[in-house]
Every structure is written in structure tokens, then in C-alpha cells.
Amino acid sequence: MTTIEDHATDVDDRDPLFARIPRRDFMKAGAAVGAVGSLAGCTGLLSDDGQVSAADADASVPPGEHDDYYAFLSGGHSGEIRVYGIPSMRQLIRIPVFGRESARGYGYDDRSSQMLEDAGGYSWGDAHHPRVSQTDNDYDGRWAFVNDKANGRMARIDLKYFETDAIVDVPNQQGTHGACCMLPDTKYVFGVGEFRVPMPNDGRDLDDPDSYTSTIAAIDPETMDVEWEVLVDGNMDNGDGGKEGRWFFATGYNSENGVTESEMSSSETDWVKAFDVPAIEEAVEAGEYEEVGGVPLVDGTRDSSLNGGDRPIVRYIDVAKSPHGVSVTPDGQYAIASGKLDPTCAVIDIEALAETDDPNEAIVGRPSLGMGPLHTAYDGRGHAYTTLFIDSQVVKWDIEAAVEAEAESEDPVVEKIDVHYNPGHLIAAESYTADPQGDWLVALNKLSKDRFLNVGPMKPENDQLIYIGDDDAGMELVKDTPAYAEPHDASIVSADKIQPADIYDPEDYDEEFVDHGDSDIVREDGRVHVKMYSQRNKFGFQDVTVQEGDEVTFTVTNIETTPDLLHSLAIPEHDVNIKLAPQETREVTFTADEPGVYWMYCAFFCSALHLEMRSRLLVEPAE
Amino acid sequence: MTTIEDHATDVDDRDPLFARIPRRDFMKAGAAVGAVGSLAGCTGLLSDDGQVSAADADASVPPGEHDDYYAFLSGGHSGEIRVYGIPSMRQLIRIPVFGRESARGYGYDDRSSQMLEDAGGYSWGDAHHPRVSQTDNDYDGRWAFVNDKANGRMARIDLKYFETDAIVDVPNQQGTHGACCMLPDTKYVFGVGEFRVPMPNDGRDLDDPDSYTSTIAAIDPETMDVEWEVLVDGNMDNGDGGKEGRWFFATGYNSENGVTESEMSSSETDWVKAFDVPAIEEAVEAGEYEEVGGVPLVDGTRDSSLNGGDRPIVRYIDVAKSPHGVSVTPDGQYAIASGKLDPTCAVIDIEALAETDDPNEAIVGRPSLGMGPLHTAYDGRGHAYTTLFIDSQVVKWDIEAAVEAEAESEDPVVEKIDVHYNPGHLIAAESYTADPQGDWLVALNKLSKDRFLNVGPMKPENDQLIYIGDDDAGMELVKDTPAYAEPHDASIVSADKIQPADIYDPEDYDEEFVDHGDSDIVREDGRVHVKMYSQRNKFGFQDVTVQEGDEVTFTVTNIETTPDLLHSLAIPEHDVNIKLAPQETREVTFTADEPGVYWMYCAFFCSALHLEMRSRLLVEPAE
Known part of the structure; x- marks a missing residue:
């Protein structure tokens, strides 16, 4: 069996961690000391001076504090x-x-x-x-x-x-x-x-x-x-x-x-x-x-x-x-x-x-x-x-x-x-x-x-x-x-x-970023391409009118730059809901096969006027 | 404004709760006393004797204890x-x-x-x-x-x-x-x-x-x-x-x-x-x-x-x-x-x-x-x-x-x-x-x-x-x-x-309960109906052979009676996974459209021989 001294040296060599910051490192210090102590537990040779007991393990993360x-x-x-x-x-x-x-x-x-x-x-x-x-x-x-x-x-x-x-x-x-x-x-x-x-x-x-x-x-x-x-x-x-x-x-x-x-x-x-x-x-x-x-x-x-x-x-x-x-x-x-x-x-x-x-x-x-x-x-x-x-x-x-x-x-x-x-x-x-x-x-x-x-x-x-x-x-x-x-x-x-982004970088995806000035509806041969932004508390178009049977693509950008301000484009009875985080663009394509009025809305609770953030999809009958 | 006495009486009449059991009721007692105290807080007329302070609010639920x-x-x-x-x-x-x-x-x-x-x-x-x-x-x-x-x-x-x-x-x-x-x-x-x-x-x-x-x-x-x-x-x-x-x-x-x-x-x-x-x-x-x-x-x-x-x-x-x-x-x-x-x-x-x-x-x-x-x-x-x-x-x-x-x-x-x-x-x-x-x-x-x-x-x-x-x-x-x-x-x-059941009662659903003796495979006109049980650590059939193009229905019962012992029937590359809690029967129907060997398995980790709980679906080529 390796000697106690070997272990103690290993621990010290591996990580000189006895003077760091808050919870994690407090505990890590405890852990390292514990490593020596553990051998004490096995062999009875070492004192347990400096031990941080398990009862001190602080697993609480109070409101507002982050996990380790x-x-x-x-x-x-x-x-x-x-x-x-x-x-x-x-x-x-x-x-x-x-x-x-x-x-x-x-x-x-x-x-x-x-x-x-x-x-x-x-x-x-x-x-x-x-x-x-x-x-x-x-x-x-x-x-x-x-x-x-x-x-x-x-x-x-x-x-x-x-x-x-x-x-x-x-x-x-x-x-x-x-x-x-x-x-x-x-x-x-x-x-x-x-x-x-x-x-x-x-x-x-x-x-x-x-x-x-x-x-x-x-x-x-x-x-x-x-x-x-x-x-x-x-x-x-x-x-x-x-x-x-x-x-x-x-x-x-x-x-x-x-x-x-x-x-x-x-x-x-x-x-x-x-x-x-x-x-x-x-x-x-x-x-x-x-x-x-x-x-x-x-x-x-x-x-x-x-x-x-x-x-x-x-x-x-x-x-x-x-x-x-x-x-x-x-x-x-x-x-x-x-x-x-x-x-x-x-x-x-x-x-x-x-x-x-x-x-x-x-x-x-x-x-x-x-x-x-x-x-x-x-x-x-x-x-x-x-x-x-x-x-x-x-x-x-x-x-x-x-x-x-x-x-x-x-x-x-x-x-x-x-x-x-x-x-x-x-x-x-x-x-x-x-x-x-x-x-x-x-x-x-x-x-x-x-x-x-x-x-x-x-x-x-x-x-x-x-x-x-x-x-x-x-x-x-x-x-x-x-x-x-x-x-x-x-x-x-x-x-x-890990350093996640707070908002999207449009360079990271291929979809076209649709800013205020870029709103557009292009119609061609039974295909409709709608480009619109979303921003508290509206979409780029109040109404979008298509014909029954049209294949419709929406390209939608969330032009917010404030982290955590998400929108979505939800279309009732069309099985559509695309998430749009700040600066994110997504596209969705579907066939408008049932005439009627459909209230497209934002499914994220984005502002006090969230309920009012909705636009009409008007699907005109084919005949 | 109603009088303090009115309130105090209301509280006592509403719920005589000053001698109950553990956490919830301890706190409820505190809450009721607090109701009186709150008016004290509003009016300054009542003493706060008997108050249970918010700091005593015990939101911890230690391992093994239940929520309220x-x-x-x-x-x-x-x-x-x-x-x-x-x-x-x-x-x-x-x-x-x-x-x-x-x-x-x-x-x-x-x-x-x-x-x-x-x-x-x-x-x-x-x-x-x-x-x-x-x-x-x-x-x-x-x-x-x-x-x-x-x-x-x-x-x-x-x-x-x-x-x-x-x-x-x-x-x-x-x-x-x-x-x-x-x-x-x-x-x-x-x-x-x-x-x-x-x-x-x-x-x-x-x-x-x-x-x-x-x-x-x-x-x-x-x-x-x-x-x-x-x-x-x-x-x-x-x-x-x-x-x-x-x-x-x-x-x-x-x-x-x-x-x-x-x-x-x-x-x-x-x-x-x-x-x-x-x-x-x-x-x-x-x-x-x-x-x-x-x-x-x-x-x-x-x-x-x-x-x-x-x-x-x-x-x-x-x-x-x-x-x-x-x-x-x-x-x-x-x-x-x-x-x-x-x-x-x-x-x-x-x-x-x-x-x-x-x-x-x-x-x-x-x-x-x-x-x-x-x-x-x-x-x-x-x-x-x-x-x-x-x-x-x-x-x-x-x-x-x-x-x-x-x-x-x-x-x-x-x-x-x-x-x-x-x-x-x-x-x-x-x-x-x-x-x-x-x-x-x-x-x-x-x-x-x-x-x-x-x-x-x-x-x-x-x-x-x-x-x-x-x-x-x-x-x-x-x-x-x-x-x-x-x-x-x-x-x-x-x-x-709320008193949920631990296991299913077969009387509560229409599917046929398939016990050990009920295993069966019925073939008719391009349809195959497989009835089988599931139990640690096997399905009722080791092999099920069907023809390419067959419409296949599995009726599967989990015959366990021990709570928390779930099985499932997962079929690779067939988009099938049905959950089977103890005493539960479910059916799934799909078309076997690709010849080959598919290892049907239980996706719940149900025993030490969980990995071995699998059977073959053999789809024979049509020609």
C-alpha cells in the first residue's frame, strides 16, 4: 500500500487550493484537507486537525446566488x-x-x-x-x-x-x-x-x-x-x-x-x-x-x-x-x-x-x-x-x-x-x-x-x-x-x-436578419414569403393575407437586444410556434389550407401589453 | 373598518388549529396567530405574543420527508x-x-x-x-x-x-x-x-x-x-x-x-x-x-x-x-x-x-x-x-x-x-x-x-x-x-x-390484460396482433416475426404488482415507445415497412438484467 506521506504529498502537489474564494473553494479546501483526513480514517495515523465536517457542507443556494x-x-x-x-x-x-x-x-x-x-x-x-x-x-x-x-x-x-x-x-x-x-x-x-x-x-x-x-x-x-x-x-x-x-x-x-x-x-x-x-x-x-x-x-x-x-x-x-x-x-x-x-x-x-x-x-x-x-x-x-x-x-x-x-x-x-x-x-x-x-x-x-x-x-x-x-x-x-x-x-x-451567450449573434446562423426596414411580403406562384421583425409588443405586420392553399414561409427576427426578452410566433390551429430569443431569426413554412382568421401571437410573456402582441393571418377562400 | 376583535374572532372561528401535527400545521398555527399579529402590525394595538417569526419558516424538506x-x-x-x-x-x-x-x-x-x-x-x-x-x-x-x-x-x-x-x-x-x-x-x-x-x-x-x-x-x-x-x-x-x-x-x-x-x-x-x-x-x-x-x-x-x-x-x-x-x-x-x-x-x-x-x-x-x-x-x-x-x-x-x-x-x-x-x-x-x-x-x-x-x-x-x-x-x-x-x-x-393510485386497476381501461397464459400472435390479411406480457426481465415473446408491409399491433401488459416497477416497449427505428406501469396495458400499432432485425427493449431501468430485457422483431422481406 502507498504510504500516508505519498498521499499527503500527492494532494498538496495536485492542487494548492487552500486560499480561494466563496463556497466552492471553501469546500474544496475542506475536501483536500479531508483527503488527508480520510487516510487518517483508514489508518488512524493522522490527526484530523483542520477538518471541515460534512455538516458544514453548504448545499443551500439562497435566492439570487448562483450554483457552483x-x-x-x-x-x-x-x-x-x-x-x-x-x-x-x-x-x-x-x-x-x-x-x-x-x-x-x-x-x-x-x-x-x-x-x-x-x-x-x-x-x-x-x-x-x-x-x-x-x-x-x-x-x-x-x-x-x-x-x-x-x-x-x-x-x-x-x-x-x-x-x-x-x-x-x-x-x-x-x-x-x-x-x-x-x-x-x-x-x-x-x-x-x-x-x-x-x-x-x-x-x-x-x-x-x-x-x-x-x-x-x-x-x-x-x-x-x-x-x-x-x-x-x-x-x-x-x-x-x-x-x-x-x-x-x-x-x-x-x-x-x-x-x-x-x-x-x-x-x-x-x-x-x-x-x-x-x-x-x-x-x-x-x-x-x-x-x-x-x-x-x-x-x-x-x-x-x-x-x-x-x-x-x-x-x-x-x-x-x-x-x-x-x-x-x-x-x-x-x-x-x-x-x-x-x-x-x-x-x-x-x-x-x-x-x-x-x-x-x-x-x-x-x-x-x-x-x-x-x-x-x-x-x-x-x-x-x-x-x-x-x-x-x-x-x-x-x-x-x-x-x-x-x-x-x-x-x-x-x-x-x-x-x-x-x-x-x-x-x-x-x-x-x-x-x-x-x-x-x-x-x-x-x-x-x-x-x-x-x-x-x-x-x-x-x-x-x-x-x-x-x-x-x-x-x-x-x-x-x-x-x-x-x-x-x-x-x-x-x-x-462555460460561457454561454446572452443573446444571439446573427453571424452564427444563415437566416436573414429582418430589421424594421426589412419587412416584406413576397408572393409568387402559390408561395408567400413574409419577412417581419418582432419587438415588444408587435410584429412587423398587423395583418398578413394569403390564399387558401398557399405555401407560406415566415422569416421572423426578434430585434430586441435586452437579454431574456424572448418572443415567439404562435399560429393557432396551424401547429406553429417558433421561439425567437433576442437577435435570433427563425423561419417556419406551412400550408395555409383552411380559410379563416387566425390570431398569430407571441407565446412568451414579454411585456405588460403581451396579450396585445398579436397580428391577424387572414386566409382567403380559394374560390 | 372592521374591528380588531372582529378579526380575532374570525380567525378563531374559521379554524381551531392550535394543536396539530408537524410542519404544515406548525406553520399554519403560526399563520393564524400571525393573522392577529398582522393587525397588530397595522394598528399597533395587539401584542405579538406567540408570534412565529418568518425566520422560523421551514422550507427545507430533508431527504425522505414529504412535501406538504x-x-x-x-x-x-x-x-x-x-x-x-x-x-x-x-x-x-x-x-x-x-x-x-x-x-x-x-x-x-x-x-x-x-x-x-x-x-x-x-x-x-x-x-x-x-x-x-x-x-x-x-x-x-x-x-x-x-x-x-x-x-x-x-x-x-x-x-x-x-x-x-x-x-x-x-x-x-x-x-x-x-x-x-x-x-x-x-x-x-x-x-x-x-x-x-x-x-x-x-x-x-x-x-x-x-x-x-x-x-x-x-x-x-x-x-x-x-x-x-x-x-x-x-x-x-x-x-x-x-x-x-x-x-x-x-x-x-x-x-x-x-x-x-x-x-x-x-x-x-x-x-x-x-x-x-x-x-x-x-x-x-x-x-x-x-x-x-x-x-x-x-x-x-x-x-x-x-x-x-x-x-x-x-x-x-x-x-x-x-x-x-x-x-x-x-x-x-x-x-x-x-x-x-x-x-x-x-x-x-x-x-x-x-x-x-x-x-x-x-x-x-x-x-x-x-x-x-x-x-x-x-x-x-x-x-x-x-x-x-x-x-x-x-x-x-x-x-x-x-x-x-x-x-x-x-x-x-x-x-x-x-x-x-x-x-x-x-x-x-x-x-x-x-x-x-x-x-x-x-x-x-x-x-x-x-x-x-x-x-x-x-x-x-x-x-x-x-x-x-x-x-x-x-x-x-x-x-x-x-x-x-x-x-x-x-x-x-x-x-x-389527493390520493393517487400506486398501480393501475385493469378495470379502468378497455385494453385486454395479457397475463402469462394469454400470450398470442394472431395473423390475418396483412395484420399481425401480438399479445404479450412484460415482467422483469423479459417480454412474453423472445422473437416476433412479421412480413414487410404488415400492420402490426402489440398489446402489452406490465404484469408487475410492485409499485414503481415500470417497463416500456421501445422499438428501434420504428418510433415506438409505450410506457407500461404496473398492471397497465397499452397497445401500439405501426407498419413494419423495413425488413431487418430490430431489438425491442424496455427503456425503463427495471432490474440488474435490464439490458438483457429485449426481444427481436424480425421483419422478413416481402419478396
Whole structure:
């Protein structure tokens, strides 16, 4: 086991953080001191002078004060992303991703409608893993990415405007489960394919499971093009990137290539797959791929010649049956895969992986943690926090002790805390970076049972806030937060690392900005193009007259420059509502197929004369 | 002015509440004592012995404890209802109403899809006013209702299951703005029509605003049939029912019947309309109506003969320009309409209204409150709380003092508190009943500006929790709560008055319950009907094979009996996801138009073997 002195030195070297500003840093200081104290808790050697107790954890955010962190939570089959403030656990905003959302006009204006249409035209998706782009292993505030497990897609959210700006339909994947950045600089976003299906899935090989395949896809974060894919054996689910630009890890189940649960459960082991990305890139460069579905597909199955040489492109590491989560430690030393059906986690030494011929030798620890270990997060002080789905607990354990325990059978478990109930993912502040903050952890519990007022058979989930900044006092459950179905995973980012815009920059979109002087109505061959501004408390035209059957396009600009003064163009009985934030222009096209008077109005409460902000759409009968 | 002794006696008579249970009642006791104290604050005559200070207001709800109240907030143009817990301000659940929502499968299974289709087929609505059914002027826990301003509809939410179970497309209304129960026993739900349009709106009278009309609609809460409508002059917006089964009030603007803002603003006054419901029922009974759009339409315009006699069916009360909200005091004595563009509220004496020939004589108070008064709530201790949109404040005022002030010019204003920013509606606990709880008030502020971490140009609104239980210490701002666009109004109901079910009762729906022995696949003429159960962790069929082009119906039952164990049937690339709560059966029908293998799966994380809960849909090529 490493010595106490090693740890104490590590902490001090890692972050000289004992003289900073308000709440976050007060607590971070507490956390760092706590790190030393925790070892005291383990060993009894150190005094706990200077400890900040968990009872001091200030999770209150009084009216008018800001949170310390943004948390990006996936919305599961609601198809959206939700942004919480941490530690208040307040939901700051929703970001619709895979489905239309009317208050935001997402999927209503022509641009966002076309994006959803081009990405397959589905009305929903199953968003699991929101990951935020990094540069040099730290959040850079540019994008968040999230997968669609239901339709094999990956979406990008622009963090300047907190809106979805790209969705790619990933070829050759039916269920894109994991989503994860290639680190340190987000060279790729990886989509981890779960469902094995025939390739192409066009009716061939329907009942020939041996011919089914799944892939991982490397997506360029700038263009959202799929650069290449790698074919593998077995299903995959979660993934995480190493910190050093070489390895990407994915867990998987069903190494049996079965199709029934009993077939999928017959083997005693499954794999963690370690993708050697530079080796894959070399293979692509060398033309060692087949083009399938429009992308280079590299064969990374066990029998592939690309896995036969000195530097296999995919290393298959045997772990206990059906590992679920995998995450790389902040220092980049280990990939830790959770056992799910097995009470252990597998600690994979990443450096050893590169040096050994037998990848199984890279497993340097198998701590026994409890029932149903699913996912692991980090505090940057050498601890791992793993959800125990079946035990309904979070277990805190010492990573180095777990490595040592292989020989010494020492129990690396530091502490367990009950959560309510059945946690899936958990996330600690900046856990996916090289420098976790070590203060807050959120457990995403799938069931809430009786924790909240009864709201009928569809109960909320329960996102619980746990203070982990005081190793001496231990983990402290601070808040229960009901969550609409179905958050799967999250990323927590320090507030100062994201700098969203307050108003739109017209340079950032293609639509024509319509100022006061630009109002216009152009009619041509059954098409009407209306250009108008919106401003408290009117639209550029009081009346717009069209003919029954006309195809009508409205280009509307909100010419306000005051932040938070939104307008919309809502048209009754035409299913139209486009959102217009300050300086934003959107277009909407529809057919005016029913004669009559329709009061177009602004659906945002924009001024005292909000109700009066409306204009008439007059649709004249065709005859 | 009433005497101090009168008030003290009123409080004691109204509710002998000085020896009850935990938080709510502790605070209610404080509130009641505070009522006496408040007068002390006004007059200096009473001591403040026994006061519970606002600082004692316990808005924390520790992990595992329940809230005291359900709050039902509308979601504006998101088209949904949100349920908060009060005082935690946590969002407990969303209830999709006017648009599809995939996590809940709402608008995905055949039953809910058909309901949305029958109600016009729109993908969104503009939900403003959630009102909860009452019996004997108290919440009965049966239903909530909410309007759709965008498409002239009214929806009902079943509070056994917290789900939308009926939507009616209101004839002759383009924008149904107000929604409100006829009290004391919810005989009707009123839909208040805002937009004036030709009737019928089929292309006739396009640019003849004098012929435009709007109506209120009386909807039967059991059948959701529109029983009758009343034609009126001018636009209408908000409404509220008297407590006694006779009057219904609606505010309105545009008594000018104009179509531009300047036309709508030319008059100095507009109306509060008082509908004499039994008189209207008599007219309907007597056949004094025209049938339009399938419903009896009674003429309630000013020139109508039904308004010429001794008992006019609609009384037009002149108030300052563009009144906005109207609400009836808990004792049923007054209807208070807020001035919006005028700094006053109009206090209408309801008893006087019945006794006078000139309805304007029923106005017994016009307190000057501040800029932009919009809506008023009550604490049951004689105070009104009015939002001041332009001043960004809530003003607390004494109702009786305002009535007296007509003669004495005494200032009825007790206190103002800043809110952040620009409040629309506000709601106090059970304010719409005869017995408000007097502890919590929520101000629904339209702008949040810089109150939260920046999330881009579309900022959240801000629902602020204010403690009003201590008249002596004054109003206390307790919490800021970011809200996704765009809550308009709310109702707050004591937790014990709603008793939702934990699991479904199959007697409550028509679909066939599919138990273990009932699995079946029936094929006939290009139609395939699959009946299967779902249970941790499998579906009734491992494989389902159909032919390309088949119309496929799945009837699926979740046979679990354990609360909170939900399943779903998600079908990749088929845009299918139906939610199945315990004991719930749903059906979904789609065309299998693409050959291939599709992994149907459960999108709720239902067990440790959740990932393995999936079956194959095999679509064989047609040839």
C-alpha cells in the first residue's frame, strides 16, 4: 500500500487550493484537507486537525446566488438533456435533443425541423450519456454530446446557446449506447454500438445471430462525420477514454453472441474491450478496411488479422460476466469496469496493457464491493465511488488499496452509504477530467418508491446529492431530487468553464436578419414569403393575407437586444410556434389550407401589453 | 373598518388549529396567530405574543420527508402540466397534455394517440390555467383541468393516475384562455375564449372585425361535453367562479372590438363580465339559443334581449382599461379584478351585484397598488396579494381596508416585496378554495435575467417561494426556482386531499390484460396482433416475426404488482415507445415497412438484467 506521506504529498502537489474564494473553494479546501483526513480514517495515523465536517457542507443556494456547477443530465427516453445547478439541484433548463419541443420551438422552425428530419425523422430518442468536450483533459465549454440508444444516433449541443446543433445517424449501429470523448482533446466522440444486427440490416441474415455485428464509431466533433468504425465481437454498452490519446475502453455483454437471455448468460466471463486508437488510425490510413454504410469499417473482431500481430487494434480483456460501466481514473492510470452481475470491479492498469501480450495480466485489482456494481466516479483523492444497484448503496473505496489487495486481501472499502433506491450511474464533480473537484457527488437512482408525494404509478426517479468532501466525516446524503424519466448519466462542470451567450449573434446562423426596414411580403406562384421583425409588443405586420392553399414561409427576427426578452410566433390551429430569443431569426413554412382568421401571437410573456402582441393571418377562400 | 376583535374572532372561528401535527400545521398555527399579529402590525394595538417569526419558516424538506402540498403549474407553450412539491419547490412529475411525450409514451400508444388526434391532431398547446376540481369549495382530488390558448381546447387530468384522460376541442373558440371551475361543486369547467374571430371561422367575414365574436363555454367535467356557450362583446382572458353556484367572472380587453393595438387601446375602460349561470341555464332550458358548432349558443352581448330584462344573463361592469386577472375572495364576498395598465384593482361586491340595476355600483373598492397589477391570491386572513408586473413586486393589501378606503382614502397596502422579475400569476396555498392555508405563496415571474447560472439566450423563468404565514414579520422570500418556459398559473392543494393510485386497476381501461397464459400472435390479411406480457426481465415473446408491409399491433401488459416497477416497449427505428406501469396495458400499432432485425427493449431501468430485457422483431422481406 502507498504510504500516508505519498498521499499527503500527492494532494498538496495536485492542487494548492487552500486560499480561494466563496463556497466552492471553501469546500474544496475542506475536501483536500479531508483527503488527508480520510487516510487518517483508514489508518488512524493522522490527526484530523483542520477538518471541515460534512455538516458544514453548504448545499443551500439562497435566492439570487448562483450554483457552483452545471450538471448535464441525460433524459433517457424523454430524448432530452437537462441542466441542473449543483449544489442546489435545481433544473436550470431543458435542452430538447431527439424530439420536438414546442416552448422552445425546437423541431418547429424550418432549420431544426430539417435537422431532425435529416437524422431519421424519429420523434424520440433514448439519451443516455451526456459528455462535455475537453481540451487538455479539462472542460473547454464548447459542446456536450449525447447518444441515442433507440435509433443509433449521436447529437451535439452547442454550449454557446445551449441548444442541439447537430445530430448524426451513425451507420451500422442500431443502438448507440455509450457516448464518450477521446481525450485529452476530444479528437473524436465515440458512439458505442450495443445491439448486434445483420450488416447491412436489410432483411438478410435475419435469424443468423452469428452474423450479427456491432461497432464503435469515431465521430469528428467539429463536422459530426463518422470517421471510421470498428467491428467487434459481442454487445457493447458503456465506454470511456484514457487521458493520453491512445486507449478507449468499452464494456460489453453477450460474448456468447446469443439472442436470448439464457444464451447471453451462459458464459462466465465477458470483455472489456480496449481500443488502441492510433493503431486503428494506422489501419484506416493503410486502407485496411471495408467501406460499409459509407464509412471505413475496420475489423476488430478477435479473429481479425489486425488483432493478430504485435499491436492488436482491439484487446479483449476477460472480466466477470456482464460488466457495465467503465471509467478511467483521473490520473489516467486505471480503467475500472464494474461487475454488475458480479460483486467486483476490475481494475485495469492502462500502462501494463500496453506492455503485456496477455491483456488479462493488466487486471491488477478485483475489489469485492457489493451487489450490482454499475458505475464508478472519482474524487481526485484516490477514491472510487461505485453504485451498487442491488444493494441500493454507493460504496467508497481506495483504488490503490484495491490494487494492493490482490496480494494482501486487504479490504479497500472505505465506507458505504444507502441511496434510495437502485442507483444506475453516479457522477462526481468533474469526475471525467484529470482534476475532479471532490466535493459533490450525485447518485442517479432509478426508483424513488415512497420518497416523494405520490404522483401515481409513474413515479419520479431520485437524483441524490451526496457530499464527499470530508473523508473523515464520511459521505453525507444532502438532498433528494425527483427526476422525470429517465436520467442515465451526467457530467458536472465548474460554472466558470462555460460561457454561454446572452443573446444571439446573427453571424452564427444563415437566416436573414429582418430589421424594421426589412419587412416584406413576397408572393409568387402559390408561395408567400413574409419577412417581419418582432419587438415588444408587435410584429412587423398587423395583418398578413394569403390564399387558401398557399405555401407560406415566415422569416421572423426578434430585434430586441435586452437579454431574456424572448418572443415567439404562435399560429393557432396551424401547429406553429417558433421561439425567437433576442437577435435570433427563425423561419417556419406551412400550408395555409383552411380559410379563416387566425390570431398569430407571441407565446412568451414579454411585456405588460403581451396579450396585445398579436397580428391577424387572414386566409382567403380559394374560390 | 372592521374591528380588531372582529378579526380575532374570525380567525378563531374559521379554524381551531392550535394543536396539530408537524410542519404544515406548525406553520399554519403560526399563520393564524400571525393573522392577529398582522393587525397588530397595522394598528399597533395587539401584542405579538406567540408570534412565529418568518425566520422560523421551514422550507427545507430533508431527504425522505414529504412535501406538504402539491402544486400544479401550467407549462405554457410547452403544453404540459408540472407538479411541484411545496415547500421544497421540487418538480415531482410532468404530465404531458397537448403534445406527445416519449418517456411516458403519451401520444405513442394507440389510446393516447387517438385522443390527441380526435382533439385536432395538433402537436402542442398553450396551457395556462390549471384548476383542480372542488366539492363544497374544497379540493376533492378528482381532476385538474387546463386550457389550450393556441387551439381552443380544454383538457382533463385524472388525479388517480396523474395523466391526461380527456381533451375537448371547444367549438366556436380559437383561443381558450381562462379555465376555471364553477363552484362550489365543479358543476362546469369554464373555458374563456380570448380571440375574436368570425363564427363560423370558415373564410367568411375575414376583414369585418365587428362580426368577430368570442364566447365562454360551460363544459361538463364528467363527460367533457360542452353544454352551452355564451356569446359576448370584447375579448376575454381570465376567469374565476363565485363560491355560491351563481356567478362566474371573466376579465377582458378590447371592448372596442378592434384588431390593432391602437384600436384596442382607444377606450378608457374595459369590462369585467359577470355571468349569471342559473339565468343562462334557464335561457338554455327555454330554448333561447342558436345551435352553432354543435352546441347551444346563448346571446350574451350587451344588446341581447337576454340582457334587457330584470335578470341579465351577463352583467358588463366597467373597470379601468384591460383588466387582467380576476379572482373571488375565499369568503365569496368579492371578485377582485387587477388593472394591468391601471395601478388599481377593482373590488366587486358580489352580493351587491345581484341587488343593483347598475353593475358598476357593485364596485366597492379601487385600491391603488402599483404598476402593472395582474393577479391576486388570498391567505384567508383578509389579505390579498397582487402581482405588480412592471414594479416586479408582490403587494399585500387589506381587502376590507380597501373597501373602506373608497370613503376614507386610507391606504390598504400592508407591504410590498420585490420579486425577480416581472411576475405574472401568483398562487397561495389553496387560495382558490373557501379556506386558504395562508402559509406559502409562489410568484411566477416571467423573467429571471441573472438570477441563475447563464444557460444561453433562452433563460428559465423564476418561480419564487414566499412565506406569508407571519403577518407581523412580513413576507419572506425563501427560494428561487428556475422554471422551463412557461408557467402561467398554478393551484396548490394540501397533500392529503389527493390520493393517487400506486398501480393501475385493469378495470379502468378497455385494453385486454395479457397475463402469462394469454400470450398470442394472431395473423390475418396483412395484420399481425401480438399479445404479450412484460415482467422483469423479459417480454412474453423472445422473437416476433412479421412480413414487410404488415400492420402490426402489440398489446402489452406490465404484469408487475410492485409499485414503481415500470417497463416500456421501445422499438428501434420504428418510433415506438409505450410506457407500461404496473398492471397497465397499452397497445401500439405501426407498419413494419423495413425488413431487418430490430431489438425491442424496455427503456425503463427495471432490474440488474435490464439490458438483457429485449426481444427481436424480425421483419422478413416481402419478396
